[in-house]
């Protein structure tokens with residue numbers, strides 16, 4: 026790929042573009058047949074469990090919390106190394122986010138620490154599969170069973186990831202996926218929730234569209250204050266084109282990630298960069314993230330600027346949620362988030378998307394070598 030190398034880029038083929046054009050010509054643009062078709066395909070991938078679409082994973086997570094009955098006075102345990110949406114939805118339903126520290130090796134919630142955060146107010150756990158690496162579902166569900174908690178999985182980044190050979194969403198309680206354009210498959214914007222039964226799915230349909238139930242005689246009733254979060258058939262047509270290619274996309278991501286490992290493992294200049302877990306069976310490789318050692322982390326802004334000057338995007342995913350203003354004001358208990366803070370201050374995402382080639386990986390690593398050399402020279406290391 027020549028020119029500026031972005032962090033990610035959706036791969037939309039001509040066939041998908043043609044089906045979107047068909048929808049535009051059809052006269053039916055809002056939620057309809059295409060959404061039903063995509064829900065059916067998603068359900069098939071989730072072992073037949075009910076799946077419903079919405080216009081974002083944020084909406085899916087929030088509705089999931091509402092269906093689980095989470096509200097004011099309740100606590101939801103999650104991790105702070107995540108996109109702020111995870112914590113925002115907990116606040117939106119009136120509950121309190123409780124952050125458990127991460128394991129620095131996996132960068133995911135440390136499930137050994139879950140029990141210590143459970144109080145009589147805990148209602149749910151929201152595990153986050155950062156970069157597409159699955160949180161230990163055995164431990165999460167063992168804890169949920171023991172303490173009678175609901176689990177709303179924030180699998181926004183992990184479409185196509187597995188836990189012990191089982192696709193995420195095909196088991197467990199509720200699972201939310203995102204179809205934002207930077208995800209492994211997209212609908213432009215969009216998301217979905219996998220649920221346990223048709224009763225939950227019916228509640229979901231109400232929450233996503235004004236709380237309304239329609240009757241065959243053309244009338245309707247409204248029995249809860251639902252919002253407006255339904256997906257369009259235009260978006261679903263994109264999703265139908267994407268989901269056919271999801272497994273191939275993820276396979277290509279895995280192969281490219283292996284090339285990053287080859288390049289980054291064998292050169293002294295890369296010492297001081299922690300690589301992601303070498304997990305090539307279960308993860309969908311949504312992101313390839315390095316963690317800079319503290320002596321280099323202080324130079325992260327210069328590294329990012331240096332890479333940009335060489336036409337390569339890098340990113341910070343994520344600033345720790347508890348260090349954002351809204352959450353600071355809540356006076357949450359955060360003193361224990363040692364690994365979350367250390368990893369968050371050193372994390373750096375490199376470009377990774379299926380349209381990249383091995384030559385692009387080499388280009389990123391060469392640029393990184395050059396910029397790291399400059400930074401290390403400045404740092405006197």
Ligand SMILES: Cc1ncc(COP(=O)(O)O)c(C=O)c1O
Nearest residue numbers: 081082083108110181203205216
């Ligand atoms: C971990 C995580 N949770 C939730 C979301 C929200 O997804 P959406 O943008 O579809 O609302 C995202 C999206 O980036 C995410 O990465």
